[in-house]
Amino acid sequence: MPAPRSEPAAEPEQLLPDEIRTRLDRWREIIDLLRRHREIRIVPELRAAAHVAEITVTAAERRLVLAFEPGTDGGLATKLQDLLSRIDDAPWQVLAAGALNDPALTAAARATPTLVQYDEMRNRRMLALARRHPMVEAVFAAFPGATLEAVTPIFAAGAAADEGGGQTEIERLDAEMFDGVFDEEAYGAGDEDAAGADYDARFADF
Known part of the structure; x- marks a missing residue:
């Protein structure tokens, strides 16, 4: 009796369409992504308090470095990291520029408007x-x-x-x-x- 043939494994379904993922190297697109997924509670604080230092979105890496206005929730970067990792197909790394001990990076972020x-x-x-x-x-x-x-x-x-x-x-x-x-x-x-x-x-x- 011939052995049963195994079916090829199904390709995992992408959480995000390619046309959206390719735009996530822009901060405003990331904010819009959060809105589309109804994560609206975090959006006002990100719009008002986050200065972008670096955005890297590749097949191998999702990295976002932000500097925050004084008095901002200290856990905001971690909250954003968790949300993006859940929405996207790949884990995100969201870092506060001040925690990296890189004055030049922090200064570059401060020069970027919220x-x-x-x-x-x-x-x-x-x-x-x-x-x-x-x-x-x-x-x-x-x-x-x-x-x-x-x-x-x-x-x-x-x-x-x-x-x-x-x-x-x-x-x-x-x-x-x-x-x-x-x-x-x-x-x-x-x-x-x-x-x-x-x-x-x-x-x-x-």
Whole structure:
């Protein structure tokens, strides 16, 4: 009687799709991953208190080094490590930069804004830009007591540049609506915009 043939072992099911895993070298994507898995209690503190020093996501390693604002829960790194290791297919190592006795690493982390700081800077920049837009200026001229409280982008930040002119979607829209009406150099100039542009250049992908 022939011996029964063994069935090939089934491939283990991935906990995370590849398209999500490949984006986890960005801090904002890690925060979004926690939200999608309903781990929302930890998110506000991470957004407000965590400065990113290092993110390494490879097939062999998941490593995240953070520096925290004073007064932050001392066990926050361990909590995050446990959550990510449970959500992902591989174990994570989440470390507090201060515990590594590496002043340069800690300084690099401190130079990186928290997500709350970054978003506040972007909001201030958007308000400053919008306040000088010709259409908004016309509204303020018609209604002197009006205030500008918030700006909602029409297009996602980082829209693909036009192949011909290198313009974003919103820049093309402005050109269609106000071509020749306002001074391109004057529009968007200012200390707040310069600081926001620097933030965008350094941290837009973190």
